[in-house]
Amino acid sequence: MLLFLQEMSTMLFAILSSFIFALVLFFIGQQRFERFTWLASLLPLGLFIYFAQFIPAIANGDVIHFSTKWVPSLGINLDFQLDGLSLLFTLLITGIGSLVFIYSKEYLKENNKLLRFYCYLSVFMGAMLGLVTSNNIISMFVFWELTSISSFFLISFKNTDKESRKSALLALSITGLGGLSLLAFAVLAGQLTGTYTISEMLTNPELFAQGELSIFLLVFLLLAAFTKSAQFPFHFWLPGAMRAPTPVSTYLHSATMVKAGVYLLLRFSPHFSLNEYFGTILIIFGAITMLYAAVHTLFRTDLKGILAYSTIGALGIMVFLIGIGTAEAITAAIIFIMVHALYKASLFLVTGTIDYGAGTRDITRLAGLRKFMLPLSIAGLLAAISSAGIPPSVGFVGKDLIYESTLHAGLNAGLLTTIALVTNIFMVFAGFIVGVKPFIGKLPEHLSETEKPNFILWGPPILLALLGVVFGLFPGLLGNLFTDNIAAKLSGVEAPHLKLWHGFNFIFLLSLITIGAGLLLYVLWKPSKSKETFIQRFDVLAPKDLIILFGNLFSQLSIFLTRLFQNGYLRRYVMILLVILTVVLGIHIFINPRVFLNIEQIKSLDWNEIIICIIMFFAILFTVFSKSRLSAVAGLGIVGYAMCFIFVFYGAPDLAMTQFTIDTLTVILFVLVLYRLPKYLRMSNPTNRIRDGIIALTFGTFMSFIIVEIMNENPVKNVTEFYSENAYVLAKGKNIVNVILVDFRGFDTMIEIIVLSIAAIGVFALLKLYLKKHEK
Amino acid sequence: MKSIILSSASNYLLPLLLLFSVFVLLRGHYLPGGGFIGGLIASIAFILHAFANGLKKTRYLLRIHPGFLIPVGLTVAILSAVAPMIFADLPLLTGLWYPDEIPVIGKIGSALFFDTGVYLVVVGVSLTIIFTISETV
8 A cells, every 4th residue: 555655646635635535525514614615726727837837848749658557467557647638638627627626615604515516516526627638538438437426416406306307317327338438438449459548549440440349439539538528419418517617517517528529530530530430420519519519509598508509519519520520620629629728618617607586597588787797798798709700809710710720621622611600690699698698787676686696606707808819819828739749649730820810812701701691590589488489389300308318218118017026026037037947957968969868977976866866855755745834844855965975975175064053053044034933834736736746847857968068078177276276385275175265266256255244234224223213 | 834753853953963063063164064054054054943843932032132143253253353452462363372272172272262153153143044945935
């Protein structure tokens, strides 16, 4: 353990610190924690500073490695790698994390589960950091799953609300499906390339492009990325996830977690660079998602609903850009990740504050709030400008790059540009409807008692929105630090340099069209309840309902199967097991009927063996036909002891001893329980007994056939030889059985004694802990 | 089920059987035996005593609740399993051996402690189950 600590890298410690923090919180207690909630935000802030120190080195093009052994025998290590892409994500996670940690303190001030909230949030942060820095695909998968699980708890944070729990479960099942698929990808890729280290897999990208298995690799990867990043047709969990408290939606469901899928695609885009389907599929799914989500933003009235769909649209754009795959497109994707995180987090926090102050998020009921929330309205406006891509925001730089990459995409440039244009117009609309509309116009009557938010509720969104403008004015800053480096590494070509102003050209014209059309849409289109009901009529065809329908059918099937096989009667379980085994054995015997009866072997039976067999035979008869429970148990005991003798004759003293003691205990147990039952009872009716008898006899007969057959095959000696040769050499023991138990298979034994303990606790709890009357 | 012969015999049998169970535990690495069988023998000894003298007396004799042995045994087993990781930087459950032989017991290694843990868990589990059932049914 001490050696382990010495080997631990600072990186591992940085990532584990979030988990440790979550554990420590438990010992602090809600009461004390409420007074010092602001201290919690020091954790993400500290991590932000820790990761920020790597900026100069990474900007130079260095890649920093950290490694700690975890399961070296399986090639699974805690390898961490910090390159431009990882650094960008870690800074987003910790930076936005710091603001969300501070913001939540005020937003959830009166919540009595604040402590739990911070626990989940820091676990999530740790998992996310681990995910984007892992260089080992298995540890990446572990962190990936942890983000899904912590997201589940955060969505269902208001756990008294049925809808919250339902949405959380839906999100978990969809992202869990993706997680499973990532595991499949990890194992397959690991087996194919012979390494689990992501950067080493890159040595032969041919494996990801050709061969029978490359298609599976692609499908598994895409399934994982699409479910996590809410791509069509798996997008529907994201609007549901908006049931979470707004800081959570800000952090998980817009700025960081949903981008994990995009991160995965970016990370593996060099691996799939030779695969011709990779780009095409991404473009198709990205485009569908973009358009689908963009249209949906028009029909929502809940601010968070609009933001959810515009987030899905933004994720679609990212996937689309990665699909195009040129250096320009990758740069555009990276810039857009950054831009989107800044303005969307800001918009979400604005929504949260509006909700906090005004008590509603319904856009049809919100107007004129600038009277109470002037600083917040500035944040909203700045974020909307960035979202619309109006200069001098960084959104403008991003939008330019998107058009540049679609225009240079080659064959379908016209089509791709049109799709991007349409989506962007809706994005302008969505940004303004959330960031501007609630603040302008005449203040309605019902909002006249709106609470004035304090600094903590408007500071973070304004800071994020301002950053959007700063980066817009100095795009070179981003370029030098991140994009040049990342895009060059991922696409293999030098990336374009970022500029705010490109001069009057076609791209500028497209930008003007986008902004103009978007603003026009904003002025003309008024969201209303009737429009929302209109779009809901199409829900029957939506993937969500189809998948839920499928899920319901599946659960009905499993209920049916459970009722059939697990009805709670032990005799039924035993019967099913025996019947299935009998059928399998029967098929085997009838396919190749061979009789291996060796008369010589029967003749060489000893008299004591024959006597034991006779005793067993009569004991069985006695058990079967006895009229009382106790004597039947005694009869079974005799069968068991007779079995011990057979073990003794054939040189298995350990088995014999175990069998002997276990049999004794079993008989005692039976006697203890059965002693209290009525003495005489007909245990089953004759038909059942005949049926059971037939099953038992057939099973016994088939089993004997198989055993005789096995005896006549040449037994595999490898295992036995290995143990008998190595028991003394490696484990210094002469009793092989015991050496296997405590050394070679010691881990099994350890798990077994744990299972035994659980069984004892179960028996104790079932029998001893009664419910008191009022608890029933 | 009171029988004078059985109850007086069990008073002598209990220590003998317990001694035998420890003997079985210790010889396990070289000759038939081991923690699992030893533990079962020990629990049979106590159950025999309970049969002859009543559960109350056995409980009094044991002083502690048998369930208490379960965590103790698990701790012993797990500690001996991780010992090689802590002291020698070897994988989990690697056998560590004291170089010299000790009279009567023979060579001592971490496997023996592991087996002792198994022994304790088995005694704890089987006594807990059987005592609970016989008390409540």
